Amino acid sequence: MTQLKQPAEIHPASEDQSASIRQAIARIEPQSLRTFTPSLAVIARSEGSYHFTPEGRQLADFTSGVLVANLGHNPTRWWRQVLEYLGVSPSALASSNRDEFFSAAPLSAYNAITPLEAAACERLLKNMRSQPGGGRMEQVMWSASGSEGVIKALRVALAQDPKRQMILATRFGFHGKKGLAGAVTGSENDPERDPRVRFISFPRQECSSLEKRRQPLDLAPYRAELEQIHRDLGDKICCLITEPYLGGGGSYHPQKEYLQLLESFCRERNIVFILDEVQANFGRTGPMYAYTHYGVEPDIVVLGKGLGNGVPVDAAVGRADLFAKLTYGESSDTWSGHPLGCAAVLATLDEFENEDVLARGLALSEVFEAGLQRLTELSAVCAIRGEGNVWGIQCAAVAGCD
Template sequence: MDRKVTQQVTRATFDEVMVPNYAPSAIIPVRGEGSRVWDKEGKEYIDFAGGIAVTALGHSHPTLVNVMREQAGQLWHLANIMTNEPALRLAKKLTEKTFADRVFFANSGAEANEAAFKLARRYAFDHFGPEKHEIIAFNKSFHGRTLFTVSVGGQAKYKEGFEPTPGGIQHCDYNNIEQLKAIISDKTCAVVMEPIQGEGGIIPADKEFAQQVRELCDQYNALLVYDEVQSGVGRTGTFFAYEQLGVTPDVLTTAKALGNGFPVGAMLATEKAAKSLAFGTHGSTYGGNPMACAIAEAVIDIIDTPEVLAGVKERHDIFVAGLEAINEKHHVFKDIRGMGLLIGAEVIDSLAGKAGTFITAAAEEGLFVLVAGPNVLRLAPSLIITKEEITEGLTRLEKAIVKAVADAKAA
């Protein structure tokens, strides 16, 4: 039978058929290989965005393509009333490589966080009763787009118009232990934090702060939940970022890089905490499907190696040196910060609110970059991007910055 002719689409098609919650660029990528992407016109781009910290092994990684094809020829989906071999293999690897004893699989970071927040409340209910239900999170944090996760997230704009949102949630400033001490209590069931705030501006946790948060959670019998959706799976130069802080959480969530773009998320927990998600308390139709888990296992096998993790730290230094060199010439950044290959460059006050103009200018020069809020340029490339691509991409970035600054001054 003849295959149906592929329907032609353009950027205008988006405005005709999609809900307008996104505003994608005019570029329509059609092919990717490693850290390079080509659009419909054949223009080549270097990818410093990584699909928002997702394609940690780049595009069309041959090992992952082969694993996907092999699994696609076996099983795509199993109901969770069945035992699922790929899911069990992946869970075993995750528990062997982390603090965790138990794993719950979902399809996204938001779903993994939803499970973590439900677990925290259920754990407190089981052990201390219904009064111990309050969750503390941090201003500028981001934990997903479900109603519960935007409520825990510390950015009011994501809740606007969706009220009433779930209650029993408080916020304080990140890296401010005194504010946390002022609001934590015996009613607190969990403290939720990112080891490095992603959407909030690429802000790493102070090591002392992170350790004091752990101590407060122990003091008040609250679970410490780490959201490593963006920072996990090698992004910071260790398998998970918590390893660099001298802190062990009770619950951890991961997604993004875990599937290198195939939808998969996971919540990891200690056995003591995990017991509270007893039979029937939570679930997911697609979570932990064989396709996702087979791919995620291959991702872990490649990333969690001394060569790749050491390479992340080496590439971090190249990026930071390159950004500092650009800044010495053009004086556009007031701070360059981050961990591993999650790097933020905060623009100077005179460019406040205009970091987004760098994205447009960079695309014109053949480079994909991101922002983290209106003032921070964010880089989250493949963990195995070549040094030549870093150098070429930084050259393109410098050209884009020169153009964007000139346009800003002319406006």
């Protein structure tokens, strides 16, 4: 594999603790564990919208922990609720009359069931079904990462009919790096691509102004491409997977009619329509789920990141009749449906359902949009693209502007 030249690292000279932790990590972990960032921040503590280095330097976190901490880092009430659901509230700890153990939810329930898991499934399904576009949300297939949720969703689609083993994916999407999730990420440029995957175009309007992007999209070329691919592959296509917007692929947010076209293409041909909301769920685009924002009703929605506000919990949620094609054990693993993850989902839903999180997010979105728009006055910035609370800045050096 070609080694790309990395930009220079940027580390404040005065931060000795950070420097020694970075050096230790470089010795004891392979570099492949993380994406290169010039600053490689060492984060000791986090609170609200801020991180703190071990030396106490405050960093504004414009990424919400890379689209995870939608409620902010470590909200006190949320933490209290997580611990309460788990039965490890301070009062439970204090009232324990045993010296070494106290009674709380198990921290491993592999191949068993916890009441927390049942409650999290029920609350999540109720929440998803109550939103426009959530009509097909009947069962929860937990996973321990976003890519795993995507893999599980794709395996469900492949299990429907052994004669239908082709997968359509939108080009330049990001669904993860492992296995089938990696196979539907990116484009056909990878020569080792899984032969079951075919890519279709996703609208990428370079450098256009917000007003321009809000104009209707000419669907004709996209429709023609879909029809052609269907002529080529016929009934071999089992599913189509897309993100609501290209997140990792450069912050391209399509017009709603594009996703609606994909949905109707799938419906007319009995193709499973999978929407990867790992980054979009829990208010990122404005409403609770991007399927509401884009006016579509997916067969399977993959959730992650903000779902547990920082606790690793992910899921593929969708039609029970589809999930029923996999039998005992085919989607099981040690961590899926983990009690800590389920407690985090419940506590996160509590916040979204009982507080005005979404309304505050929408108000913030207007502030961001206006502020970011001003950046385009700089010659280094040629465009901003985004919606709700997910925005990208395109730098002039990266691509030509229109």
